[in-house]
Amino acid sequence: MERPSVNIDRIEAARERIRGLARVTPVLTSPFLDEIAGRRVFVKAEPLQVTGSFKFRGALSALSVLAPGEGVLAYSSGNHAQGVAMAARLQGREAVIVMPADAPALKIANTRALGAEVVLYDRANGESREEIGDALAAERGLHLVRPFDDPEVIAGQGTVGLELAEQIPADVGGDVLVCCGGGGLTSGIALALEARRPDLRVRPVEPEGFDDTARSLRSGHRETNPRVSGSICDAILTPAPGELTFPILHRLAGPGLVVSDEEALRAMALAAIRLKLVTEPGGAVSLAAALFRRDEIRGDAVTVVVSGGNADPETLAHALTL
């Protein structure tokens, strides 16, 4: 079966479907961050999106093309879970979410509070969320909403790129740093900017030890990570780039950037103090790269997509007192 492709028309159609329910998030700036980064920094604040991350865009985009009343299933470390749960709630659909037992407690609790049924699995011991998810979806007749390898999910995340194309001043070109797990957000933004702002180039940012996308972009093939847990950046720990997302990234994005967990925590603290924005570690790696990898970035301005803010309170408090 031929895979449906994602293009700018599909992203524009997704924007129409999610309009009025997903927020157009603001772009924030601070002279204090500009000074650390050595250039102007424009921060797209997706923690302010409904459910606290960009994932609501893709979830709502994907659910909006299903038949009325059709139930959904998703596997997720937490942000896709909340996005799907909220989108399902708005549309009156049943939602079952398969989550790793070591996901942040807040994400599990939020997903349940939004009305979804949560099924936990053990990520560290090698249980496969794909197998659990596929089996449950078949057994209960639910539509599986993949976290990134779904054209309507990628199109929904691409609406971040449409907004950036309008929000970033016309005289600002250069790098757009995007937190990257499976590549749904990164590839969606890359497609939108290819059509609307070809002067901006997307560069994925990953945590140390989980740089599958950076290595894949170098080798030209989908590389895997040796581990699937062990970083505080839980939101973006994926085994490998997606089947649909990687060809897009290979054509349009890179090179990748890599930051440490400690740099992600320091970026969280600076986002809180300088932008008044709460971020989670995986959502702040892009800002960490802008602030602490300045020699690897081109141009006199940089755009940063901060992707989520669902940090446990203890993690945020820890970052603030480093």
Added chain:
Amino acid sequence: MERPSVNIDRIEAARERIRGLARVTPVLTSPFLDEIAGRRVFVKAEPLQVTGSFKFRGALSALSVLAPGEGVLAYSSGNHAQGVAMAARLQGREAVIVMPADAPALKIANTRALGAEVVLYDRANGESREEIGDALAAERGLHLVRPFDDPEVIAGQGTVGLELAEQIPADVGGDVLVCCGGGGLTSGIALALEARRPDLRVRPVEPEGFDDTARSLRSGHRETNPRVSGSICDAILTPAPGELTFPILHRLAGPGLVVSDEEALRAMALAAIRLKLVTEPGGAVSLAAALFRRDEIRGDAVTVVVSGGNADPETLAHALTL
């Protein structure tokens, strides 16, 4: 000399002067906050304003009517200081700021980093910032920008009300809770809503022990606070309602609400976790009232103006671990 009055035309004129430099801040919501409050909660997020509080609006409004090159002086516990410093920097003006020595370290450091000269005074021992400010302004030929008793400052703060009139859904009436110190923000919003959304009523919120406005609204006269320090809500500790602001509040706003310091801290934690928004104690008293004084509020929805986010990192970390 007759005092110039503030009206809707003056607020609209201020909006034109600050357009493109001040941000139109978003209104945020969370189903989790709605549940605690027992009604829908709409949060106007002024921590996302330039310099981290609404004060930039009034400062830029006031400085924009001065002669080019005229220097300015302000006294402030920190947020007005940063607003004036940033507005002066954007317009190439000299800025001198008189600040209490016990203001949060971050606010003093930020004000200096924005290029202003900072003069410290001892608030607890009764030194008068007005006297210090008046003397310095006269001596150095600087224009004094009062923190609230200035028509162009009130007009600038009133732009929050113009935005709310457009952002709050037309079917949502009821109370608008506003953090209140001297009353510049509260009176400006009240004037804007009187003209644009008379279905919304402004109610000032203050910390326990510093409820001069609530008491003044009850008595019909400007009452004073017994103390001028001793709450963590440093941003809104003023001796009494303003000379210009109180008649506006008396005509259009109230009754006042009062919350404890601990409730302000709990509201800070909930704003961070549920809205991904960093607030400071004095900026969160309005949210605290919405969440913890539900029986004193009318209607099935409430609008909350969260006024600032310049908390010291330690204070925010403390709130998150309560």
